[in-house]
Amino acid sequence: MRHLLCARAVSCALLCVSLALCLALSGCAATQSDFTRQTASAGGEFAAAALTLAGAHQGRLTFAYARGSFVNYQSQLDGLDAQLPGLQGAPDEASVHHLLALYAPAMRAVEQPCLDTACDWRAQVNALNRASAAFLRAAETSA
Amino acid sequence: MPAPPKDAQGGPQAMRDMMDSLLMTRDDIRIGRVADIEAVWDADGLRLTHLLCGPQALAGRLHPQLRHLARWLLRDRFERRISVEEIVAIGPTLRLRGVATDYKVGASERWLAERVIRHIPGAASER
């Protein structure tokens, strides 16, 4: 019983300190806005897709590896276009519009990556790199 | 039949030590743990009579009200008692006089083995 009371006291103490810390950290700008977090994440994901696609065609990765990876890139990036304008910390409409214009072709490459020789993989890598650079820049400026 | 070890017959300390002990039968099968104990006051003082196992006894360990609730729900169906006479050795493991099939504690093990597990391929073969 003594151990249980002790455990309950510890649980309460953990909860109280956690709440205090939560308030303190959010008060001293230790966190990023949703927009910054999402754009940085998407920028990284487009960059990974570009690196994977180029790697597969330049002999650094197998096509199977690339195919397996792209399924995950797609699930990470799906639906971002709908979320982006409404995210907390989002900049003006024109900036968001610019990002969405780059998102569309990059997303097409993520959904249907060129993983054989019959298509223009370099164009897809360029689209992915452009989107990546723009999203990472947007994350940096909004931070 | 030999008498149970002296420690098993009473004394608050011995009783506390028995709580949560592992119950092992003569054929080296673990059948459960002591969830609670039953004792009576008589001329010699407090005397342990039974070991209790089952969800109601366990619920009572958490809160007395929970024991009533569990009893209302389960109607003593899974509650098991083992007479203190059955204990042959005490310690973190309580050794019992009989074999596993002599006790209702652990009956769910046999029920699951016979009714569920045995029907899955490979259940009865060596790993």
Added chain:
Amino acid sequence: MSDKKEKGKEKSAKQPAKWLNILLGVVTATGGFLDAGTISTSGAAGALFGLGLIWAIVLATLAAILLVEMSGRLAAVSGRPYGGVIRERFGFSFYLLPLASELIAETLLLAAEIGGVAIAISLITGLSWRLLFPFVALGIWILLWRSSFSVIENGPAIIGIIALATIAAVVALGGPPPSLLPTLWHPDVQQGEWAEYLYLAAAIMGSTISPYLLYFYSSGAVEEGWSRDDLGLNRLTAGLGMGFGSLCSIAVVVLAAVVLRPHGIQANTLGEIGLPMGQAFGPVGGILFAVILFATCLGAAFEVSLSLSYNIAQGFGWEWGEGKRPVEAARFNVVLTALVIVAALIGLFAGDPLRLAVFASTLLALFLPFSLSPLLIIMNDREYLGEHTNGRFANIATIAVLAMAFLVAVVSIPLLILSGGGG
């Protein structure tokens, strides 16, 4: 032949087996150190903060070595596993705290490990991991159902020794560039990134000091019949095995810092974490990473599901053990089967295994005090350990680890909320 010669012959015949045992133990611990949680948190740490979280891996590894050695010593000396001893020593009500916390965090972790195996196969075959997931879960259950403890423990771990290839990849890429080295002692954390930095530190602690290791390791020692004679083996396995394992973890951090970070890649998916291996070794590198992921996640899936089932069976005093036929430990095997089914259902609907692994690691960090604090008292109980109770140094170190565990638990939930779950 004289008695002495006879003894000498006997000893030399036993010697190779003993060394083989030690080698196998070290290999198992090395391969078993990594899992979906450690790979995910290490990859994300390197990609986001360079070498700035290696301190957390080193600290967590030292703590894990200490705790695993103690749980092995407890099992070797007393012949009793950790889960059962918690119930005996602290009573049913207290026992429910670590049990419930393990049940929540480790079922999620099991789902992530199954997902990790599915992703590994998808990286080799090119098939969608979601398609593979149910088959992987079924395969894991069949292996758990049919295999002996030694196959479960050593099989994936021996394949997992390929994880040492991550260290070779760091060498092949020429090591971290000089510009990256200062991040080792001066982490590059921008304003607004502190919550994420500390969240990852907590997740690293949770994934490295996973309490399932204690339950699994002590139960394994009982299954294998360890005695006081195995205390040396226990120390070597815990120290060397986990030491090598953590070197692989650090190598994953370095690889992510060198290759992914300059591109802004955050290592949000497991496939991304393998990209540096391709950079270092070509197409073979990607396959090597997939094999490492496969073996380590498979091993961890076995360990997590078994440790939970061990914990429940030992706590309630049921028959347990992978050495027994399923009908001889029916309740244990029902729990094992139910856990795999629940984890598979969670994994099917929960989304990306990497995020699930990081989230589960943070939950493990939150619950660390419940699982670890009983160890300090048990390891000083002569009834269980005789003359092998903790010395003063071990006690001070354990108190330090507990203090760290409390700190990590305190910060994990606010950081989980504030960092947006690491994503």
